[in-house]
Amino acid sequence: MRYSLFESYSKTTPISFSVPDWSEFVANMADLCVQRPANEFTKKRRTPAISPALYVNGGTRSNENVSGWGGWVALDVDNDLLYVSVEDAIAHLNGVGLNHLIYTTTKAKPLHHRFRVMIPLNRELEADEISPVWKAIVQFFAALGPDASCKDVSRIYGAPSFFEPASDGNEDPYSRFEFRFDGSSLDVDAVLRAYVPDVEPEVAPYVAPPVSAARPMASQPKGRKRLPYGSTILHSPVVKPAFVTEYLNLGKGEHHVGLYTFMTKVAGRAKAMGYALDPVTLVTYAQQLDAICPIKTARDRWLRIAAEAENALQFAGL
Numbered sequence: 490m491r492y493s494l495f496e497s498y499s500k501t502t503p504i505s506f507s508v509p510d511w512s513e514f515v516a517n518m519a520d521l522c523v524q525r526p527a528n529e530f531t532k533k534r535r536t537p538a539i540s541p542a543l544y545v546n547g548g549t550r551s552n553e554n555v556s557g558w559g560g561w562v563a564l565d566v567d568n569d570l571l572y573v574s575v576e577d578a579i580a581h582l583n584g585v586g587l588n589h590l591i592y593t594t595t596k597a598k599p600l601h602h603r604f605r606v607m608i609p610l611n612r613e614l615e616a617d618e619i620s621p622v623w624k625a626i627v628q629f630f631a632a633l634g635p636d637a638s639c640k641d642v643s644r645i646y647g648a649p650s651f652f653e654p655a656s657d658g659n660e661d662p663y664s665r666f667e668f669r670f671d672g673s674s675l676d677v678d679a680v681l682r683a684y685v686p687d688v689e690p691e692v693a694p695y696v697a698p699p700v701s702a703a704r705p706m707a708s709q710p711k712g713r714k715r716l717p718y719g720s721t722i723l724h725s726p727v728v729k730p731a732f733v734t735e736y737l738n739l740g741k742g743e744h745h746v747g748l749y750t751f752m753t754k755v756a757g758r759a760k761a762m763g764y765a766l767d768p769v770t771l772v773t774y775a776q777q778l779d780a781i782c783p784i785k786t787a788r789d790r791w792l793r794i795a796a797e798a799e800n801a802l803q804f805a806g807l
Contacts (some may be wrong), residue, residue, distance in 0.1 A: 491559030526660025
């Protein structure tokens with residue numbers, strides 16, 4: 490196994506390390522784990538950073554200089570939507586028999602775990618394999634809710650820390666460092682074979698009804714608040730995380746009805762909170778929900794989704 494070490498997030502010159510096995514890798518990570526204040530300055534300027542990225546001789550940190558990954562992968566679990574505790578993650582990884590290292594990150598709190606999962610692979614990756622393998626791994630570990638945006642091939646990760654409270658950062662930090670040695674490595678080729686590529690849903694454009702056919706003004710009361718510009722299911726005031734979690738946890742075959750249920754709940758919350766909500770926004774929320782769900786909605790469903798959004802709004806009395 491190999492990895493690159495940087496003095497901090499702000500440094501670009503890698504120091505290359507090679508270890509004989511996973512247990513030695515974890516031991517090296519433990520050596521980096523010291524007391525550090527839980528603030529952004531320490532995270533960016535005073536904490537070593539590690540990466541699976543391997544560099545050609547003399548290459549500094551950039552996607553163009555990466556020659557491959559050194560036989561391991563890291564996932565960030567921020568718990569913005571699907572909530573997974575450290576204990577949940579350990580149980581899941583033990584359930585599939587995988588070796589792992591889990592450690593909490595700067596913003597982790599006792600009641601809101603944020604952590605990193607490192608997993609050994611059964612082989613190193615060539616540069617052209619990194620992107621497809623990353624997508625497959627994110628899908629494979631969908632139950633953990635990993636941050637899929639962490640996909641740069643030169644991605645770096647802050648080293649483990651035991652956090653001290655910081656008045657200019659996290660005043661209630663939560664520190665964990667958990668690992669397993671006696672399991673197995675993740676089989677890259679098996680994960681690739683199991684991968685189901687995402688298919689962009691074909692959505693019929695929403696066409697507003699003519700004025701004569703529009704719903705009465707009484708159903709769109711004046712004085713309602715506008716949703717924040719660019720609002721998404723990640724931070725919309727009318728989308729509770731519980732709505733998203735419920736949908737993501739539905740069994741196979743339940744998502745058809747579940748998508749309409751999600752829209753009715755969002756519409757009902759919008760009414761209760763005094764927000765205006767239109768069919769276009771509701772359809773957009775549905776698309777965003779489908780995008781993060783491993784089980785995709787059938788294409789023909791999107792051809793009538795605008796009408797279902799209208800029905801959801803009417804059901805909620807908007």
